[in-house]
Amino acid sequence: MAVAQESTASVSDVATFWVRVFSWSMIAVLAVFLASNYLVTTRDWPSIANIFLQESAGSLAWIQLAAYLAGFAAAAIYVLSSRAQTLRADSALISDANIFLIRAFFWAVLLIGLIDMMVSFLRVEGLLVGVVGEEMTKKLGRPQFRGTYLHMPLIGAGLVIAAFTRTLGFIWLTLLIVVAELAIVITRFVFSYEQAFMGDLVRFWYGALFLFASAYTLLEEGHVRVDVFYTNFTAKKKGLVNVFGSILLGLTFSWTIILIGMGSKSAMINMPIAKFEVSQSGYGLYVKYLLAAFLAVFAITMAIQFVSYFLAAVADYRGEPGKRQPAAAPTH
Template sequence: MSTLSDPDAVQPFGQPAPVVRFFGWATLFMLAAFLINNVLVSWYGFPGLGAIAAGGADPKVFVVLGLYILALAGAVVWVWHSGNTALRWDARTITAFNAYLIRACFFAVLFVGLVDAAIAFLRIESLFGTFLPEDLAREFNRVQFLAPTIHGPLIVAGFVVALFTRTLGFQWLALMIVGAELLIVISRFVFSYEQALMGDLVRYWYAALFLFASAYTLLEEGHVRVDVLYAGFSRRTKGKVNAVGAILFGMVTCWCVLIMGMGSPQAIINAPVRNFEISQASTAGMYVKYQMAAFLGIFAVTMLIQFVAYLFEAVADKRDEPGHKDHIGAAH
């Protein structure tokens, strides 16, 4: 594949648009800075930006501020360095990365779901003691043990596997959900056996399916669009409407979710993840509730990334540039 700085590779897609590209790439760089700062503030005790307004003297706050400044500078350098890159090329590059991110998350929840369900079954049936030392068997009752030693490596494995295969997508995850539901029906009505872990597995995969696949649905124009006039607009007018909507409704909504959910250590996404929160039926169920809180953050991150690509495509449509992708079967 040609590099992004190769004019011959990108020129057929349209002329550069530095202002729009800076806005889009600055959004992505700022997103990266926000996520890094969230880790520093929530897990390593760094003060938030509010400490500056409050007159805090902790020098660590300037690390947090510096990351945002560095993000803006990085966006400037990136746009300047790749000045000949067209909008559609940028959009497709961003979409390819986002597709990998979503695919990796799908693999991660597949691995974690299967393994944690098996662990829950062994824990419920008190089978760990038959082949593990008593001290180690007790550790499998603690999410503080399972999260870093079992879940963490499985999540990493999902990201590694996603580098080499594209075989798992939301269609396959949907099939796995059907299989999990079928298992509940068979075990309940044939063997009169049911445990909370079975429902937990279905809910875990359902949450991943709907939240992770949302960005893919945006790419394919699959979200329901309630309109009276849009269908009759020209491509240029549709591009203008989509660009404004991507910024005012899509990106703003994603940032609201991220700030409200990850704006402080006790925010609604950070708190369950930091505390490895589990359900009330913990001893009879899976230990993945804290991950389901993180799913909302993953949804906002992947949607924001995709909205940047959507913005680039919309502006390219407004400029009537070649390379427009027709979406068949879009919902209106």
């Protein structure tokens, strides 16, 4: 009897090890992919695909391949060095890090929207020269300058603010969207005044609200399920369904967006960001390239959250204690 129990415990430990290695490897691969994408897109490094497509790929492509292998090794080393950590602890750690990223992006979007709107308003009314001077006004009219020296510092500010706050900001952003819409209605129909940046601001914040909130909604079990069968499943069966759903549907969906949108310099996400693409209206917000980045943020945060969800689902299947309860009742 004791031998059987020891054998079962050993199998469970091995399964836990490989589940954790797989999960942390997904995080490591995602991090290496994003770093590699930055180097290929902005620093003209050769793609890792050159190793398989060309006879002479160059050392930089091999460095990227080595980075992926190092990511797998780092994941395995971390798991080996934290054997006592449970699947639920890993799930919570990954989820908390992801929530921090989402919180930072929300603050960044809030700041960029407000500051860029002020700059656009002053430009269109001819008041910006009196505030920052003629030379800076010309520079702020160039997308690359505004993106690099105005938007990027604000993204950094979002990261700093996120480190000192705990709320995600969904409610505040929703309220500001309503205020922005109301301002458009009042200025258009009462004062006969409307500018392109006003509509751009609403679209910018709307996009962030729905795409950034998706991962948090997954955490709180808020996504709609077609649960004709799922509702009547036992906790173990629900865990099993969520295990396969996280991999076959969730991670597959997220990685499809990432690979198609960021697979090359000319991909639909990479190209607008690299060129700081803006709308044709010269006096609108200079944030069109960030709308493309929203898709990347959506896919990345969803991939990370699905890894966390996968770990929690395996723990549910195995009947481990400490299941996290959603903050609100799930939407079905």
